[in-house]
Amino acid sequence: MVQRLSHEAKREQWGTKLGFVCAAMGSALGLGNIWRFPYIVGENGGGAFILVYLACIIICGLPIMLGELVIGRTAQSDAVGSFGKLAPKQIWSIGGLLGVLAGFFILSFYSVVAGWALKYLFSAVGGSLWEVDIANYGKFFGVFISEVWEPLIWQGAMMVATIIMVARGVKKGLEHWNRILIPILAILVLILAGYSMSLDGAVKGLTFLFAPDWAKLLEPEIYIIALGQAFFSLSIGMAVFITYGSYLAPNTRLPISAGAIATGDTVFAIVAGLAIFPAVFAFGLSPSAGPGLSFIVLPELFQTMPFGKIIGILFFLLLVFAALTSMASLLEVPVSFFMRVFDQGRSRTTLIVGFLIYAIGIPSSLGFGVLNDVKWGTKSIIDVMEFLTLNLALPIGGMITAFFVGWAWRDRPGSSVIGFKNQVLGVLWLWSLRIVAPITVFCVFLRSVGLI
Numbered sequence: 001m002v003q004r005l006s007h008e009a010k011r012e013q014w015g016t017k018l019g020f021v022c023a024a025m026g027s028a029l030g031l032g033n034i035w036r037f038p039y040i041v042g043e044n045g046g047g048a049f050i051l052v053y054l055a056c057i058i059i060c061g062l063p064i065m066l067g068e069l070v071i072g073r074t075a076q077s078d079a080v081g082s083f084g085k086l087a088p089k090q091i092w093s094i095g096g097l098l099g100v101l102a103g104f105f106i107l108s109f110y111s112v113v114a115g116w117a118l119k120y121l122f123s124a125v126g127g128s129l130w131e132v133d134i135a136n137y138g139k140f141f142g143v144f145i146s147e148v149w150e151p152l153i154w155q156g157a158m159m160v161a162t163i164i165m166v167a168r169g170v171k172k173g174l175e176h177w178n179r180i181l182i183p184i185l186a187i188l189v190l191i192l193a194g195y196s197m198s199l200d201g202a203v204k205g206l207t208f209l210f211a212p213d214w215a216k217l218l219e220p221e222i223y224i225i226a227l228g229q230a231f232f233s234l235s236i237g238m239a240v241f242i243t244y245g246s247y248l249a250p251n252t253r254l255p256i257s258a259g260a261i262a263t264g265d266t267v268f269a270i271v272a273g274l275a276i277f278p279a280v281f282a283f284g285l286s287p288s289a290g291p292g293l294s295f296i297v298l299p300e301l302f303q304t305m306p307f308g309k310i311i312g313i314l315f316f317l318l319l320v321f322a323a324l325t326s327m328a329s330l331l332e333v334p335v336s337f338f339m340r341v342f343d344q345g346r347s348r349t350t351l352i353v354g355f356l357i358y359a360i361g362i363p364s365s366l367g368f369g370v371l372n373d374v375k376w377g378t379k380s381i382i383d384v385m386e387f388l389t390l391n392l393a394l395p396i397g398g399m400i401t402a403f404f405v406g407w408a409w410r411d412r413p414g415s416s417v418i419g420f421k422n423q424v425l426g427v428l429w430l431w432s433l434r435i436v437a438p439i440t441v442f443c444v445f446l447r448s449v450g451l452i
């Protein structure tokens with residue numbers, strides 16, 4: 001007990017509030033924004049999808065993010081410990097446990113795609129990416145991801161970088177690296193978007209992104225996909241913000257930070273869209289290429305366009321850095337939990353947890369090659385992982401947070417303690433957590449598991 005107390009008394013803290021916001025942004029900005037958002041917008045018809053997506057962020061995403069931050073900041077403990085401290089009924093801790101588990105599984109497949117990005121970055125710098133015949137990028141990608149060792153090695157390299165970052169700790173690792181990388185990400189994406197929009201024919205890409213095709217709103221699928229993407233892109237439903245909030249002083253004001261993180265994430269995704277679609281349309285390529293958009297269509301484009309090789313290097317650099325900062329947050333959630341439970345140091349815990357996650361991720365990588373026949377229905381291993389986490393664990397985690405903060409938390413801090421200057425916003429936030437967010441998430445959840 002004495003030891004536990006001394007452990008908590010020494011709880012790590014962010015150095016500055018800006019550092020915390022950068023780290024939180026680092027979690028949010030990732031493959032979700034640069035790789036996934038554009039291809040999902042492309043597959044689901046552009047502008048109309050973006051509107052549904054924005055609605056999901058405002059009515060569900062932002063309130064839940066703030067809910068997570070309030071839990072962590074108040075409890076000053078990890079995902080599981082926070083619920084345990086605040087709630088007399090231990091059942092709520094399941095919410096935190098689900099987050100720890102989701103962290104394991106999301107990182108296990110996220111690192112596979114991050115590894116692809118790293119391979120492309122190195123091939124772009126080394127030049128081998130530009131020796132591929134322009135019609136053969138699909139094949140090049142297909143051959144690479146179906147190999148056994150190469151993808152595993154790149155995935156491992158990304159995991160090692162993540163482990164180093166997390167092992168350094170909250171201030172020297174997460175905060176320090178993100179303060180450097182976030183401005184770099186912003187500059188890179190702006191350069192890419194500026195260049196892409198300056199191309200002849202870019203306007204068609206802008207029309208695609210911003211002129212809604214209203215008929216799309218009648219398709220129920222787009223609501224599921226938009227909500228799933230909102231959760232994934234904001235990093236919510238997995239206790240990242242409970243964990244990150246717990247490294248803040250208990251009196252920190254939260255609403256403005258949460259608003260800044262959600263706005264930053266959304267603007268970044270749209271600017272990434274502006275970097276990609278105008279160029280795709282300018283060169284007459286198809287926007288609905290699916291997950292291969294970043295790895296097949298874009299390399300084709302880089303090879304054709306003026307300054308394409310430099311632009312390609314910058315693009316894959318952006319992808320790798322963005323993935324890395326997100327991976328660190330995915331690892332931090334289980335690490336902070338296991339550090340407390342097993343009462344071990346940060347370095348050792350990070351190493352062990354990171355290694356386990358890498359091991360769990362191996363089948364996801366092999367699913368494109370030797371394990372190609374291991375399927376659940378039509379879903380490959382990585383699809384199943386994605387479904388279990390994005391469509392099940394994150395929405396359930398989000399609903400638990402919303403219900404807990406909205407209804408079950410007896411000593412929930414008042415809205416001025418949370419930091420609302422405007423009481424009306426505080427009330428709106430609470431009712432969103434009580435009614436709007438749970439009902440929306442629940443309907444979408446039922447639909448995604450096929451019950452309605």
Ligand code: TRP
Nearest residue numbers: 028030031032232233235238326
């Ligand atoms: N938000 C990140 C992205 O857009 C991914 C991510 C990091 C994440 N941490 C998370 C997703 C926690 C869900 C939960 O790429």
